[in-house]
Structure formats: structure tokens, C-alpha cells
Amino acid sequence: MDSSAATLLLSHPLEIKHDRENGLPFHPLELKNERENGVVCHPLELKDEKENGILCHPLEPKDEGENGVVFDTVKLQKQASLPTEFIWPHGDLVHTQEEELKEPLIDLKGVFRDDKREIIRAAELVRAACMNHGFFQVTNHGVDAELISAAHDQLDAFFKLPISKKLAARRNPGSVCGYSGAHADRFSSKLPWKETLSFGYNHGSDTELSVVEYFKSTVGEEFQETGLVYQRYCEAMKELSLVIMELLAISLEVERLHYKNFFEDGRSIMRCNYYPPCKEPDLTLGTGPHCDPTSLTILHQDQVGGLQVFAANKWQSVRPRSDALVVNIGDTFMALSNGRYKSCLHRAVVNKERERRSLAFFVCPKEDKVVRPPQDLVDREGPRKYPDFTWSDLLEFTQKHYRADITTLHSFTHWLLSNKPPT
Ligand SMILES: O=C(O)CCC(=O)C(=O)O
Numbered sequence: 001m002d003s004s005a006a007t008l009l010l011s012h013p014l015e016i017k018h019d020r021e022n023g024l025p026f027h028p029l030e031l032k033n034e035r036e037n038g039v040v041c042h043p044l045e046l047k048d049e050k051e052n053g054i055l056c057h058p059l060e061p062k063d064e065g066e067n068g069v070v071f072d073t074v075k076l077q078k079q080a081s082l083p084t085e086f087i088w089p090h091g092d093l094v095h096t097q098e099e100e101l102k103e104p105l106i107d108l109k110g111v112f113r114d115d116k117r118e119i120i121r122a123a124e125l126v127r128a129a130c131m132n133h134g135f136f137q138v139t140n141h142g143v144d145a146e147l148i149s150a151a152h153d154q155l156d157a158f159f160k161l162p163i164s165k166k167l168a169a170r171r172n173p174g175s176v177c178g179y180s181g182a183h184a185d186r187f188s189s190k191l192p193w194k195e196t197l198s199f200g201y202n203h204g205s206d207t208e209l210s211v212v213e214y215f216k217s218t219v220g221e222e223f224q225e226t227g228l229v230y231q232r233y234c235e236a237m238k239e240l241s242l243v244i245m246e247l248l249a250i251s252l253e254v255e256r257l258h259y260k261n262f263f264e265d266g267r268s269i270m271r272c273n274y275y276p277p278c279k280e281p282d283l284t285l286g287t288g289p290h291c292d293p294t295s296l297t298i299l300h301q302d303q304v305g306g307l308q309v310f311a312a313n314k315w316q317s318v319r320p321r322s323d324a325l326v327v328n329i330g331d332t333f334m335a336l337s338n339g340r341y342k343s344c345l346h347r348a349v350v351n352k353e354r355e356r357r358s359l360a361f362f363v364c365p366k367e368d369k370v371v372r373p374p375q376d377l378v379d380r381e382g383p384r385k386y387p388d389f390t391w392s393d394l395l396e397f398t399q400k401h402y403r404a405d406i407t408t409l410h411s412f413t414h415w416l417l418s419n420k421p422p423t
Pocket of ligand 1: 271273287292299301306307346348357360
């Protein structure tokens, strides 16, 4: 690993120094990154373009396949070598000795029983994990194992469809929802070795069964059953997320219902990830290193393994546990905690022989809600680390202007301050 890549890899947003004047994060490289239109591009990408001749500009949306990449697994498997678009730079590929993350495994049984001692114990584990790397797993989470298994089966049903049928559900430019093969519709280098299907879920009473409608209208009437499974899965995820929001509030010593109330009418995003086997897994990644821009991610992975978290200055793998759900902090919650909790830096590696699946539920607030930490937390632990923003601002930034990476929140803050007149 060359040293410049190592520096970038290791510079987690929380380790970035703070600007003296306004208390906002200040990145030493930031002056170089700003483009004429005020949009920020990650230093690693600028460097790659120059040195490797790889084109990587997140600002130019592409039609699927415009750069010749359609993620047709059948055809890709037959190619002698990995197409260059999938080859990642050294710095992102670095592997440490297979080390397993010792994240806390939090049993929620006592929390659901409202057992005070168990709640305090769980909140302590949550606090330690979120201050350290932003990642933990939960068991006895109340989500029916059969529902999780059905959600994995339905994932297969969709991704095994012919490519033409999947492309009929492809996402529109600027939208988070729809099918995407290797994100080749947006990017032309460092493509992830995976296919995704994403759709929205309204937290409020979803009487219109929007997930079912989504599947019927975009994939076909025959996908009603798939829609029903995901409708129930999202409902279960929302319920669990509100319990975790209470735990997060307790762990931060703020009013217990503060975050729960904030997310009650949210609009979350569900994403199914399918990672086919890859002949040259050491040259590519299934999901590149990034922090989720969203608030909280609740993920179930199958037994293959591949998820890795950056903790204690190295990549560590997360052992799959079929009975557990993985939870990680995202950028928006980092802002809601005034930077106390770390947005988890993670990635997913791919496998030579085995396909892998994961189900990610990204918890988001209602789009126009102002993201601002609770006042008592700021009074105790101020000053404010991030300006007020709405989730729709951050969503727009990551969908139209920026490829989510390890410094999204910092870059977004900078973009916001230089693009939006103060209110
Ligand atoms: O598949 C995984 O384990 C990670 C997925 C992920 O990070 C994502 O979808 O943003």
C-alpha cells in the first residue's frame, strides 16, 4: 500500500481537525478539492484520474451501459479477466490479516421486556460501540426468522431474472430507487461488483402498501408476493429502528423519546444487495469503503461473509450470524449526536466461489425535517459540529453531486455552507 493511499484510507471524518472559527470540520485538502461550481470531489478520485487514467467523476450521470458496462453476470463470468472499470486502487483494496471484529452483540430481550437493568446495560454497550466505530449487532430483535428468510428468497427471485427484465426496473438518474448493475449508470470506474434493488418505505401508516405497489408497477404483477414480503420486512425494520432510537437516546443521556419521535414519520430506504462470485476478488470490491449518508442501517447478511468494518486502524471482518442483525451509525445520526457517535466506515469484499446477499434497511427521517442535535446535548457537549440541514439536502448531494465515501458528511457540510444562503 503506498503511503498517500494509506493516509486517505486512515483519515476517518472524526479524525479531521476542526476549524477554529466556526467549530466546523476542516479538511486540510479541502481548498484543492473545490471545483468552480462549488461542488466537492474527493481527493482520492482526483488523484486516480490523473495517475491511473481512470475516469471517475460523480457529477456526470450516465445511461446504464453507456460506458460499455452492463452488469450481465453470465457474460462477465465468461471474460478472461476483470474489466478495468471494476478494478479498485490499491489503497481501497488493502487487506489486513483476516481479523474478526469484536463488536458487541447486544441481546434485546430485556429491552423489549422494559427491564431497567438490561436497558442500562444495552445502552452502555451501544455507547461504547458508537463512540469507537459506530457498529454493533443485535439478537432477540423481534424480527421473525421466517420473514428474514423469505426476504432472502425474494431477493433471489428478483436477481435471477433475465437482465432485460431487471433493467426495466432500473433507477432513474438522480433517484435512489430502482435496479442498478454495479452503479454503472452513475460511475465509470471503481465499479462495485454487485447488483442492487432499492425502494422507499414510508414510516407513517402505509395504507397504500407502497412497497407492494412499487413491485407490481416496476417489476410486474407477478411480483405482488415479493412486494408483500418486503412490505412486512420494512414494517418490522421500522419497528426495530424505533426501539434502537430509544436506546441511542438513553446512551447519549438525552430525552428517551427524542430520536424515536424524530424518525416516527420518516421515509426509509430498503436495498437488496446481490454479489455474484468474482474470478478475481482481490482486484475489486463488492461495496467500496464508505460511511452511509443515512441515519442508521439495519442489515442482515447471509452466511457467506464479506462485510468489513474499519476499526482500530484496520479492516476487520464481521462474522455472519443468522440470528443477528447488524446495526451501524450513518452520517445523519452522527450529525444528530453532534459528532459524538461515529459514522461507521465499512466495505464489502467479494468471494471467488460463492454468491452473497445482504438486506440493508437505511433509516431516514422525513425529507424536510431539520437535522440538528438535541439542545441539551449541545449545552453539555457543544459547540455545534455541523450546521442545520435537511435529509433531502444530503440525499440530493449524494445522488447528484458526490459519490458517498469516507468524508461525505464533511464534504457535504462544506458544499452546503458554500452553496446555500444563510437562512
Ligand atoms: O452488503 C454488505 O454487507 C454491505 C452493504 C452496504 O454497505 C451498502 O449497501 O451500503
